[in-house]
Amino acid sequence: MSRQHSNQLSYGPATSTPRFLLHEASRIHACRPRRNISHLHTKLSGACMTNPPTATKTQPSQDQMAMIIGIPHSGRNIDDAALMGCGHWTRAEHAQFADPYLDVLTESLKPMADGLVVQHTSRSLVDTNRCPGDQANDGPCHCDGELHKNAIGLGLMPKRVSTTRLLERHEHEMASRRALFLHSQYHEKMAYEVQKHTNKQILILELHSMPGRSGRELGWCVGNRFGASSAPWMLELVMGAIAKQYPREHVAANSPFAGLYSAWLHGKPEQDVHFLQLEANRQLIGTTPEDVQRHQEKIANILAHIKKEGPRRSPKFNREETPSKGH
Structure with missing residues (x-):
């Protein structure tokens, strides 16, 4: 998404068309019911109250937030490689597309996560962080081409392994159908996890790693599509939490990575569904x-x-409310 402004916050050292793709808007982004606080409004019956109630602050708790973790690019399953037009690639070439081994964190993340969505199929076969229409065969597009990268070899079925090298790939109809199916599985699961927690504030954190050449001097980059996929305060909170654990590392916002299709699709801060893409420099995380x-x-x-x-x-939760008489 091209924008002229950005949240440049930083912390320095110290089926062919799956069912889900046809109905995703109504399934994923159902509006949350408004919180009913009418019983808290004071009712005056003519006479002035001699002792008006004191304003009290609601007491937020961890139960009011659901945290969903996504790991889309660390899968190593290449069983469908031949079907998807890249069976002639070497295992080492397949591995070049990955965010290596972030999925080994899964067990340690479970205690904090209210939902975990892990893609086990290799990114070399299908990139779930791309629009389904971002391919040579023009699949079902939802972004009007705004997010597409297939022209540079980084579409739904990627081919580019470096800035100068494109691998040969046969993008036939069966490959496209399989890619769409695998893509929809990931996003259906993410939508399901969101739907389970619509009565709460929701934070989706999608974990990635970036090559050292992209990260330059950065330890971490946190992307919220320049405010489109999360509220600014949530971005600041996450950046601060990272900086606290990695005080010697620089933490940047939205550059070099602001988030792409997953953030565009699932992040709805106006509905209290916040999506942040976390990129750790591979020189740091390994x-x-x-x-x-x-x-x-x-x-x-x-x-x-x-x-x-x-x-x-x-x-939404951290505010003052005035109790009604008798409460």
Whole structure:
């Protein structure tokens, strides 16, 4: 999404068309019912009240926030590679598309997560963070081409492994159908997790890693599509939580990665559904299971801090209310 403004916050050191794709708007983004506080309004019956009630602040709790974790790009299953037109690639070439081994964090994230959505199919086969229409065969598009990257080899069925190298891929109809099915599985699961918690504030954190050349001097990048997929206060909260655990690392907002299709689809801050794309520099988090596992405690602490502070920071829950007489 091209925008002239940005939240440049930073912290320095210290079927062919799946059912879901046809109905996603009505299934994912149902409006939350308004909280009924009419019983809190004071009723005056002519005479002035000699002792008006004292305003009290609601007491937010962690139960008011649902945290959903997505890990879309760490899968290693390439069983469908031949069907999807890339069976002739080497295993090493398939691995070049991945955010390596972030899925080993799954068990350590479970205590804090109200939902976990992990894509086990390799990103080399299908990139779930792309519009379904972002392909040579022109699948069902929902973004009017705004988010498409297939022209540079980074579409729904990616081909580019470096800035100068495109792999040969056969993007036939059967490959497209399978890609759409796998893509819909991930987003249906994400939508299901959101739907389970529509009575709460929802934060979706999608975990990615970025190559060192993209991250430059950054430790982390947090993207909210320049305010379109989460409220600014949520972005600040998450960046602060990361900076607390990684005080020597620079944490940036929306550059070099602001979030793409998943953030565009699922982030609805006006409905209290916030989506943030978290990118860890691979030079920091590592590229082997052992490297990534060393960050389990810090990442768990980040999530715990967010879940504790989220309801407290939320304008929706953290406000003053005046009780009615007799309460």
